[in-house]
Amino acid sequence: MVTVSSWGRLNSSEHKVRRLFDRHRIVQQLQGRQTGIAYGMGRSYGDVCLNPHGILWNTAQLDRFIHFDANTGRLTCEAGVLLSDIQQLAIPQGWALPVTPGTRFVTVGGAIANDVHGKNHHACGSFGNHIRRLKLIRTDGTVIDCGPNFRPDWFAATIGGFGLTGVIAEAEIQLKQADSSWLEVEVLPYDRLDDFFDLADSSHTDWEYSAAWIDCLSAKNTRGVFMRANPASAAVNQPPPRNRRLSIPFTPPLSLINRLTLPLFNSAYFHINKRRTGRHLAHYQNFFYPLDTVQGWNRLYGPSGFFQYQSVVPCRWAHDAITAMLAETARYGDGSFLAVLKTFGRISAAGIMSFPQEGVTLTLDFANRGSATQRLFKRLDAIVHAADGRLYLAKDARMPRDLFGSGYPRLAEFLRYRDPGISSALSRRLIGM
Amino acid sequence: MMQSPKKRIVIIGGNSTIAEHCARLWVSGSAVDLTLVVRDRLKAESIAADLRIRNPQSVIRVREAHFTEPSAIQAVADESVDQGGVDIVLIAHGALPNQALCQQNLSLAHEALTINGVSPALFAEAFAGHMIKAGRGTLAIIGSVAGDRGRKSNYVYGAAKGLLARYTQGLQHRLAATNVKVVLIKPGPTETPMTAQLNQQLAPVKDVARCIVDGIDRGKPIIYTPAKWRWIMAVVRHLPRFIFNSLNI
Ligand SMILES: Cc1cc2nc3c(=O)[nH]c(=O)nc-3n(C[C@H](O)[C@H](O)[C@H](O)COP(=O)(O)OP(=O)(O)OC[C@H]3O[C@@H](n4cnc5c(N)ncnc54)[C@H](O)[C@@H]3O)c2cc1C
Ligand SMILES: NC(=O)c1ccc[n+]([C@@H]2O[C@H](COP(=O)([O-])OP(=O)(O)OC[C@H]3O[C@@H](n4cnc5c(N)ncnc54)[C@H](OP(=O)(O)O)[C@@H]3O)[C@@H](O)[C@H]2O)c1
Numbered sequence: 058m059v060t061v062s063s064w065g066r067l068n069s070s071e072h073k074v075r076r077l078f079d080r081h082r083i084v085q086q087l088q089g090r091q092t093g094i095a096y097g098m099g100r101s102y103g104d105v106c107l108n109p110h111g112i113l114w115n116t117a118q119l120d121r122f123i124h125f126d127a128n129t130g131r132l133t134c135e136a137g138v139l140l141s142d143i144q145q146l147a148i149p150q151g152w153a154l155p156v157t158p159g160t161r162f163v164t165v166g167g168a169i170a171n172d173v174h175g176k177n178h179h180a181c182g183s184f185g186n187h188i189r190r191l192k193l194i195r196t197d198g199t200v201i202d203c204g205p206n207f208r209p210d211w212f213a214a215t216i217g218g219f220g221l222t223g224v225i226a227e228a229e230i231q232l233k234q235a236d237s238s239w240l241e242v243e244v245l246p247y248d249r250l251d252d253f254f255d256l257a258d259s260s261h262t263d264w265e266y267s268a269a270w271i272d273c274l275s276a277k278n279t280r281g282v283f284m285r286a287n288p289a290s291a292a293v294n295q296p297p298p299r300n301r302r303l304s305i306p307f308t309p310p311l312s313l314i315n316r317l318t319l320p321l322f323n324s325a326y327f328h329i330n331k332r333r334t335g336r337h338l339a340h341y342q343n344f345f346y347p348l349d350t351v352q353g354w355n356r357l358y359g360p361s362g363f364f365q366y367q368s369v370v371p372c373r374w375a376h377d378a379i380t381a382m383l384a385e386t387a388r389y390g391d392g393s394f395l396a397v398l399k400t401f402g403r404i405s406a407a408g409i410m411s412f413p414q415e416g417v418t419l420t421l422d423f424a425n426r427g428s429a430t431q432r433l434f435k436r437l438d439a440i441v442h443a444a445d446g447r448l449y450l451a452k453d454a455r456m457p458r459d460l461f462g463s464g465y466p467r468l469a470e471f472l473r474y475r476d477p478g479i480s481s482a483l484s485r486r487l488i489g490m
Numbered sequence: 491m492m493q494s495p496k497k498r499i500v501i502i503g504g505n506s507t508i509a510e511h512c513a514r515l516w517v518s519g520s521a522v523d524l525t526l527v528v529r530d531r532l533k534a535e536s537i538a539a540d541l542r543i544r545n546p547q548s549v550i551r552v553r554e555a556h557f558t559e560p561s562a563i564q565a566v567a568d569e570s571v572d573q574g575g576v577d578i579v580l581i582a583h584g585a586l587p588n589q590a591l592c593q594q595n596l597s598l599a600h601e602a603l604t605i606n607g608v609s610p611a612l613f614a615e616a617f618a619g620h621m622i623k624a625g626r627g628t629l630a631i632i633g634s635v636a637g638d639r640g641r642k643s644n645y646v647y648g649a650a651k652g653l654l655a656r657y658t659q660g661l662q663h664r665l666a667a668t669n670v671k672v673v674l675i676k677p678g679p680t681e682t683p684m685t686a687q688l689n690q691q692l693a694p695v696k697d698v699a700r701c702i703v704d705g706i707d708r709g710k711p712i713i714y715t716p717a718k719w720r721w722i723m724a725v726v727r728h729l730p731r732f733i734f735n736s737l738n739i
Contacts, residue, residue, distance in 0.1 A: 058689060078507070078683045079533070118507070118681070118695070121540040146544065 061113060064355050065102040066308075066362035067425060067454055070109035077119050080135050080192075080226045087114065087196045087224060092480040095220045097137065097164030101171065102365045103454030104482035105219050111480065114224055116166050122146070123227060130232035131189065136166030136225040143230075148341070153235035155187045161346050166225045171451040172217030172411040174418075175345070176266040176286075179402030181233070183413045185216035186404060190229040193222060196478025204229075205407065214474035217408030219450055221484055222474045236291035240266070242339045246331045248280040250380060256283045257400045257417075263287075266344075270330070272323045273386045273396040273421060281398070282330040286344060297340050304352035312359035312424035316391045323394065348395075361425040364454060366437060368419055369401060370446035375417035378444035382419060382437055389433045393421040409467045412449045420452075431455070450483065461487045496523040496549065498576045502566070502613050503583025504528045504552070507682035508632065510537050511699030512580060514544060521547035525573075527555050527566055557583060557609050567616035575624045578706060579617045581610045581631045584651075586684050592646040599646050607650030611657045614672075618661055621670040630673040630706050631658055635714070637676065638723045641739050662711055671709035675702050678719040 062069035075093070077086055087093070093112030107113075119137035126132075130152040132143065140154060141161035147153055158173040167173075169191070174183040181187070190204040193215055201223065203211040215222045243264075247253055253269050260267045264285040271281035314322070348354060355363070370378040379398070386392045397420040401413045423430050438460050441448060447464025448456050462468065472488070480490060499516060501509045504526025516522050524541065528534040531554050538550045553569075556562035570576050587602035614631055621627040636644055637651030658674040665672055679685055681692040698715045705713035714720040726734075 076681065076683075076686060078686075080536075081533075121536055122543040123536070123539060125543045127546075 063099050072113045074113050076115045083194045094481040095224045097167030100163045102452045107482045133229040152232035155233040156184045170220045172408045174413045176268045180265045182404035185407035187231050192226045195223040217411035223476045237289045237293045239289040239293045240286040242286040243336045244333050245283040250279040260285045268399040271396045273392040305356045308356040313357045358424045364423045365452040366421045367449040367452045368441045369416045370444040371416040374444035381440045385436045395422045498523045499578045500525045502527045502581045506582040509582035515703045517545035517548045523549045525551040527553045563612045571620045578628050602646050603650050607653035628671040632675045675713045
């Protein structure tokens with residue numbers, strides 16, 4: 058038994074960890090009477106990758122590249138390969154991941170199972186939109202090869218299927234062309250929520266990447282920093298900047314992010330960025346993965362851990378719903394440092410259970426303060442529900458079943474593809490098995 | 491411009507996970523000419539494919555061999571000289587036997603002593619001969635912290651690894667006046683298939699490989715990895731027998 062927790066560190070429980078090593082032997086390794094769940098890097102915040110007292114199939118060492126065609130940008134690899142390894146391999150050869158989340162320390166399998174999104178959803182959709190083929194291994198020994206055009210039903214169930222349809226052994230990804238490791242970035246501070254919506258609208262066609270930080274304590278006049286970027290041209294060819302990598306070596310006894318420190322953090326962050334207003338070049342690592350420079354930052358929230366609350370609401374209700382959620386957060390006081398706003402575009406997701414849908418997504422972090430935090434979530438849930446929105450399973454540790462049901466109306470269809478030998482804390486909490 | 495010749499590396503037991511991660515570090519540094527000597531070609535081909543993708547300029551060869559037949563071992567070493575000599579040999583194969591079963595079945599004990607002790611020693615001997623003639627190269631052998639002191643739960647394996655410690659010590663003595671370096675690597679418990687059954691804290695294989703590649707680069711005579719094992723084993727080796735024998739380890 059080994060203690061394992063996810064990124065939110067809300068609890069840590071014993072698991073029977075089985076490391077998967079060899080993609081040719083997964084079938085044998087999955088056999089057994091107890092149910093398990095695949096575990097990549099545990100970068101999900103809640104319980105989607107956990108199975109207390111049960112089996113975890115750790116995929117970290119399923120990490121070989123299988124095939125790469127530098128002419129077409131097609132990469133086939135095992136499911137435990139890290140996105141950081143793909144970027145490192147591909148960018149010097151003129152290719153890059155078409156979609157990447159805010160950390161590069163996640164596996165391909167995890168990125169598929171949560172159908173992760175990046176700052177370019179409006180231009181490129183989510184991770185699953187770029188997968189050409191998957192190999193799925195079921196606990197009964199069946200091996201299912203699927204893709205957008207063959208056995209498409211299995212494909213659509215597995216993309217965003219949070220690990221429940223089988224263990225993904227390998228995947229073929231279509232990378233996108235990248236002339237340089239740099240991006241042309243524009244930073245635009247704003248001080249009204251309306252300005253965010255205007256900026257997002259006007260950036261839609263000419264900017265591939267966009268996202269905004271938001272000061273969630275600034276209630277009425279919501280200030281923030283809007284960032285947008287395009288890949289730089291091949292002419293930009295500077296050596297990568299030397300980043301100092303910090304790390305948080307231990308867990309402080311209390312959350313260091315609290316109602317005393319947060320206004321200071323937020324104000325500092327706003328003013329530092331205000332000084333950077335305008336255009337500049339940024340290396341892809343600094344632009345996509347700013348948090349990766351501080352290893353173990355999740356420990357800052359102390360021993361009780363923290364929640365991330367990420368919702369998406371359709372455009373027609375977005376303004377009102379986000380105003381309401383920010384008002385609740387400001388009233389709660391102990392709000393979020395990493396509050397992010399971003400629009401999702403029209404490209405429809407490849408998975409039946411994928412999180413991204415057209416609209417606006419708001420991400421908020423909260424230290425775990427027990428029942429006070431739960432009461433806040435109830436109020437936020439009501440807003441999301443009323444606005445026909447949904448919460449992101451990769452971040453969830455507590456959503457009520459009715460919100461899950463209304464947010465994911467294709468659940469019944471999805472369950473036909475479920476592998477009965479697989480179960481997670483999240484599946485038992487939300488589906489009951 | 492003349493291209494500098496590729497560094498030539500041979501890994502004996504090229505399917506080992508620790509060795510695979512060393513190989514990844516080597517190909518990420520520069521293009522190398524790497525031979526994986528293995529008993530099972532099929533498995534090695536997926537490692538070779540991965541390494542070729544990581545560095546398309548590298549040459550990656552797979553060579554099947556018998557690991558316990560002295561003449562086959564000699565042939566592997568001779569062949570690598572015919573191909574132009576070697577800069578680094580990493581002898582990595584090994585298998586963790588079940589101690590209790592070895593006590594009941596001498597063939598199992600024999601097998602374990604052979605594959606973990608005799609076989610790597612013979613590979614080292616065969617390559618050392620060629621390296622002395624060439625007057626260069628680094629010969630690295632993976633032993634184990636288990637070779638530092640025999641204990642009841644694991645002494646068949648430990649004894650074989652202890653054999654390697656003594657063997658490399660002798661080679662180091664013999665080669666002291668040459669430019670050939672002999673390196674003994676002693677990993678602690680590491681996350682690889684070999685330890686799949688162990689339920690304890692294991693070192694990440696990436697860290698272990700990094701330590702090995704750096705140590706080989708510097709020609710360190712003994713590498714403990716992770717480094718803390720140097721101190722832990724110093725204590726274990728020096729524990730008085732009456733205390734040691736009362737421990738259930
Ligand atoms: C700092 C930070 C920033 C982030 N930013 C973003 C962001 O911008 N956008 C976004 O979408 N997400 C973001 N995330 C969330 C993260 O991208 C997802 O949670 C991702 O799925 C984690 O991948 P993982 O490899 O750690 O998988 P895990 O968290 O270990 O597992 C996630 C799910 O994938 C399943 N799974 C893993 N491997 C396999 C496999 N081989 N076969 C089948 N199922 C498998 C698991 O069972 C589980 O259901 C962020 C997380 C962090 C910590
Ligand atoms: N992992 C640890 O905790 C640890 C600790 C201390 C020392 N070590 C040593 O580190 C070295 C590498 O091991 P690892 O951790 O990388 O484990 P591994 O991945 O299991 O590798 C062991 C390798 O040895 C090969 N092998 C085993 N028996 C063989 C035989 N009879 N003939 C030929 N080859 C044989 C295996 O080949 P196949 O793949 O073809 O089976 C395999 O490639 C070994 O010498 C081991 O003793 C490991």
